[in-house]
Amino acid sequence: MTYVYTVIAFGLIYTMLALGLNLQMGFTGIINFGYVAFVAIGAYTSALLTVDLHWPLLAGWAAGAALAALASYPLGLLTIRLGGDYFAVVTLGFSELALLVVLNERQLTHGAIGITGIHRPFAALGPHLSAPLALLTIAALTAFTAYLIWQIGHSPLGRLLRAIQANESAAQALGKNTVGYKVLVLVVGSAIAGLAGALYAHWVQYISPDQFSPDVTFNTFIALILGGVGSLLGPVIGAFVLIFFLQGSIVLQDYVHIFSANQQSALRFMIIGLALVLLIVFRPEGIMGRMKSRRSRRSADVS
Amino acid sequence: MIAELAQHIVDGVVLGAILALPALGLALVWRIAGFPHLAHGSLMTIAAYAAWLAAGVWHLPLPLAVLFGLAISAATGVGMHLGVYRYLAGRPMLNLFIASIGVELFLRYGVIFSFGSDFQTFPLPAERGVRLGLVVVRPLDLVLLGVAFGALLGVWWMFRGTQIGRRMRAVSDNPFLARLSGISPARIHLAMWILVSVLAGAAGILLGARNVISPTLGWDVLLLAFAAAIFGGISNPFGAAVGAFLMGLVSQLGIMWIPTSYEEGIAFFLIMIVLLVRPRGLFGEAVRA
Amino acid sequence: MLLEARDIEKSYVGSRVLKSVSVALKPGSITALIGPNGAGKTTLFDIISGFVQADSGMVRYSGEEITRKPAFLRARRGIVKTFQIPHEFGGLSVLDNLLVASSDQIGERFPVGLWSRRAAREQERVNTETAYGILEFLGLLASREVKAETLSAGEKKLLELARALMLAPRLLMLDEPLAGVPVSVGEQILEHLVDIGAQGKTLLIVEHNLEAVMRVADWVYVLVDGELLASGRPSDVQCNERVQAAYLGKA
Numbered sequence: 001m002t003y004v005y006t007v008i009a010f011g012l013i014y015t016m017l018a019l020g021l022n023l024q025m026g027f028t029g030i031i032n033f034g035y036v037a038f039v040a041i042g043a044y045t046s047a048l049l050t051v052d053l054h055w056p057l058l059a060g061w062a063a064g065a066a067l068a069a070l071a072s073y074p075l076g077l078l079t080i081r082l083g084g085d086y087f088a089v090v091t092l093g094f095s096e097l098a099l100l101v102v103l104n105e106r107q108l109t110h111g112a113i114g115i116t117g118i119h120r121p122f123a124a125l126g127p128h129l130s131a132p133l134a135l136l137t138i139a140a141l142t143a144f145t146a147y148l149i150w151q152i153g154h155s156p157l158g159r160l161l162r163a164i165q166a167n168e169s170a171a172q173a174l175g176k177n178t179v180g181y182k183v184l185v186l187v188v189g190s191a192i193a194g195l196a197g198a199l200y201a202h203w204v205q206y207i208s209p210d211q212f213s214p215d216v217t218f219n220t221f222i223a224l225i226l227g228g229v230g231s232l233l234g235p236v237i238g239a240f241v242l243i244f245f246l247q248g249s250i251v252l253q254d255y256v257h258i259f260s261a262n263q264q265s266a267l268r269f270m271i272i273g274l275a276l277v278l279l280i281v282f283r284p285e286g287i288m289g290r291m292k293s294r295r296s297r298r299s300a301d302v303s
Numbered sequence: 304m305i306a307e308l309a310q311h312i313v314d315g316v317v318l319g320a321i322l323a324l325p326a327l328g329l330a331l332v333w334r335i336a337g338f339p340h341l342a343h344g345s346l347m348t349i350a351a352y353a354a355w356l357a358a359g360v361w362h363l364p365l366p367l368a369v370l371f372g373l374a375i376s377a378a379t380g381v382g383m384h385l386g387v388y389r390y391l392a393g394r395p396m397l398n399l400f401i402a403s404i405g406v407e408l409f410l411r412y413g414v415i416f417s418f419g420s421d422f423q424t425f426p427l428p429a430e431r432g433v434r435l436g437l438v439v440v441r442p443l444d445l446v447l448l449g450v451a452f453g454a455l456l457g458v459w460w461m462f463r464g465t466q467i468g469r470r471m472r473a474v475s476d477n478p479f480l481a482r483l484s485g486i487s488p489a490r491i492h493l494a495m496w497i498l499v500s501v502l503a504g505a506a507g508i509l510l511g512a513r514n515v516i517s518p519t520l521g522w523d524v525l526l527l528a529f530a531a532a533i534f535g536g537i538s539n540p541f542g543a544a545v546g547a548f549l550m551g552l553v554s555q556l557g558i559m560w561i562p563t564s565y566e567e568g569i570a571f572f573l574i575m576i577v578l579l580v581r582p583r584g585l586f587g588e589a590v591r592a
Numbered sequence: 593m594l595l596e597a598r599d600i601e602k603s604y605v606g607s608r609v610l611k612s613v614s615v616a617l618k619p620g621s622i623t624a625l626i627g628p629n630g631a632g633k634t635t636l637f638d639i640i641s642g643f644v645q646a647d648s649g650m651v652r653y654s655g656e657e658i659t660r661k662p663a664f665l666r667a668r669r670g671i672v673k674t675f676q677i678p679h680e681f682g683g684l685s686v687l688d689n690l691l692v693a694s695s696d697q698i699g700e701r702f703p704v705g706l707w708s709r710r711a712a713r714e715q716e717r718v719n720t721e722t723a724y725g726i727l728e729f730l731g732l733l734a735s736r737e738v739k740a741e742t743l744s745a746g747e748k749k750l751l752e753l754a755r756a757l758m759l760a761p762r763l764l765m766l767d768e769p770l771a772g773v774p775v776s777v778g779e780q781i782l783e784h785l786v787d788i789g790a791q792g793k794t795l796l797i798v799e800h801n802l803e804a805v806m807r808v809a810d811w812v813y814v815l816v817d818g819e820l821l822a823s824g825r826p827s828d829v830q831c832n833e834r835v836q837a838a839y840l841g842k843a
Contacts, residue, residue: 085338089526093529096571152702155706159688162681167680173643173664173756175667175672176664259416263415270409273405273411274405280401
């Protein structure tokens with residue numbers, strides 16, 4: 001039963017990650033290759049504040065989301081007007097740097113050893129009650145995030161973001177502060193990533209730098225593309241398909257012994273890489289996607 | 304202090320020479336195929352492993368092993384182009400970006416699957432450093448500098464003296480105009496991918512010979528190579544090569560003040576500074592609306 | 593003068609695109625900017641709309657200097673430009689293209705727009721009415737629900753115009769409104785421009801089609817090789833020998 005809980009919790013957390021990335025990439029067309037950095041900031045902030053400084057759990061989560069948002073703000077302000085390709089490279093560099101900071105600032109982050117003893121929500125109620133209650137909390141927050149994104153998607157704001165993605169200079173010519181909106185989207189998406197990171201830390205109760213490699217960013221891209229970029233329900237489906245694959249292949253490892261454990265985990269990432277390529281080539285609109293993105297693709301060529 | 308400084312300068316030049324090869328390639332791909340190629344590091348890694356396999360496991364002579372490594376990286380690059388990127392031409396950059404992540408994951412973990420994640424080293428004869436004035440130079444470094452400069456000269460000759468090279472240069476100078484003038488994109492792309500894969504492969508083998516061969520050999524220097532390409536201005540491949548020497552120097556000199564553990568982070572700061580001070584790079588053209 | 597650009601200079605790597613060019617637009621006038629390809633028309637146009645920064649010189653708009661103001665702020669002050677190649681929001685419907693353009697929307701603010709939904713809806717209703725009016729005026733009402741990317745080239749040009757009108761501009765700047773448009777649609781657009789001018793808006797038009805320009809403009813500037821060759825009433829400019837030699841002769 002614990003295992004089922006964990007699979008669902010991971011599915012929900014990746015849903016949340018995909019929702020935040022969808023706001024950035026799907027709605028606005030911002031390519032953030034350093035997404036994991038904001039997840040890590042959220043996770044570490046909350047873990048350190050609650051473990052080392054004994055902050056209450058909710059304050060830790062809020063601080064995690066806030067600090068992730070705060071970190072993205074100057075980055076966005078400085079670099080978002082450079083153009084999508086440069087921004088992608090810059091953010092990739094940022095996530096490498098964040099990882100180095102976590103690894104090297106041992107006094108603050110406990111370095112490679114990681115942080116243990118992070119509390120689960122409702123830990124006082126004992127393991128049998130705390131797991132399902134914590135899961136419910138994560139589910140509620142994920143649902144709230146989905147609702148927020150849905151609201152944005154169906155508001156004039158969402159319409160404007162799609163317009164910016166379709167043609168930024170046209171939006172500027174109509175008096176829209178496109179740079180401001182892109183920074184806003186970066187900040188909100190980063191806050192969501194930070195919250196998801198905090199929830200993750202408090203679910204697994206132990207975090208270390210190797211859990212925040214660029215693979216997390218890439219997994220989120222997969223979840224989003226699998227479900228359909230720019231769609232509203234897509235991230236949920238994509239995230240759960242991804243988690244079922246990842247966790248399922250771990251379970252399979254116990255029964256199939258063709259390859260060594262090392263090879264099996266490598267194979268898993270090879271399949272993920274291959275899936276990403278095949279999806280982009282054959283179904284860029286996602287498994288669940290309507291043919292919508294194919295048209296917006298054409299319009300993006302014009303710009 | 305001065306000896307230390309001189310040593311860092313030597314190391315920086317050597318690193319720069321190696322970086323110049325993938326940086327030049329990144330600039331070409333960015334310009335001609337239209338996206339920052341994230342799987343470029345894999346080309347380096349694969350060439351290093353292939354050459355190691357030939358030299359260390361099959362006991363082939365070193366030159367043959369190097370050729371084998373280059374052939375494998377060229378084949379990989381052509382495979383990427385024909386199998387993936389070719390189908391995405393004309394789509395938004397985002398598609399190519401993400402596809403190149405997929406390719407990177409597939410290849411990197413393919414290497415781990417085949418060779419494990421342990422470090423490997425080339426079976427090179429033991430060497431002794433040669434003292435040249437203040438600094439100690441490894442003979443290998445001299446070979447390495449020679450090879451890197453030779454490769455750069457080769458590219459320079461190709462861009463001047465051969466038709467395909469001149470066309471490639473024209474496309475890289477102005478992708479839009481080149482398309483209008485009817486230069487066949489298919490052949491240019493194919494030739495470009497062979498060229499950049501061989502360059503990346505050579506850098507991978509050199510890097511592997513100098514340090515160790517690991518599954519993230521290429522990935523680890525990818526950001527520095529990007530910094531070099533951006534610094535030189537992606538519209539100018541030789542600017543990228545010049546940028547690489549500067550990045551090599553700055554990152555090696557940076558170690559004197561910045562803790563070694565942050566070495567890889569230097570790339571990020573370099574990219575940031577370059578982009579903020581001169582968004583189109585040192586040798587890039589001004590933006591024209 | 594509603595807008596004045598004085599001594600505008602602009603160079604790109606080595607070549608001087610604009611050499612001390614000055615233009616002035618009278619309120620309520622239709623001014624045309626003509627000249628051969630590469631004369632610097634679009635650059636001057638972009639400097640006035642804020643998409644390009646001049647190397648030197650200044651731009652003054654209704655008594656205020658705006659030389660360094662970013663494009664979006666100029667648009668909010670009433671300087672609205674259209675693009676030569678239509679920049680439609682392809683995936684959005686024609687109506688949504690217009691609704692995006694409406695200024696100062698409550699629903700675009702974050703996070704306020706997410707909870708003051710009633711006010712946002714009310715504003716949306718008013719904007720939709722305005723949009724319907726403009727779509728009807730330009731004959732696009734029937735295709736309001738189709739995606740903008742499916743429109744024909746001529747319809748996209750009209751959409752550009754419609755979107756700009758949503759902002760109720762004081763100075764409407766049109767970059768080759770007739771380029772790439774079938775003759776019949778061109779006639780239509782010209783009529784609309786005359787109507788818009790009659791409503792008291794100021795228009796600045798960059799155009800290749802001389803005959804059309806001469807019909808609608810009250811004032812013409814001729815730009816050749818980055819220099820102002822002549823300016824005046826259309827009939828005077830047409831007779832100017834230098835203009836004929838430099839431009840009309842070649843064209």
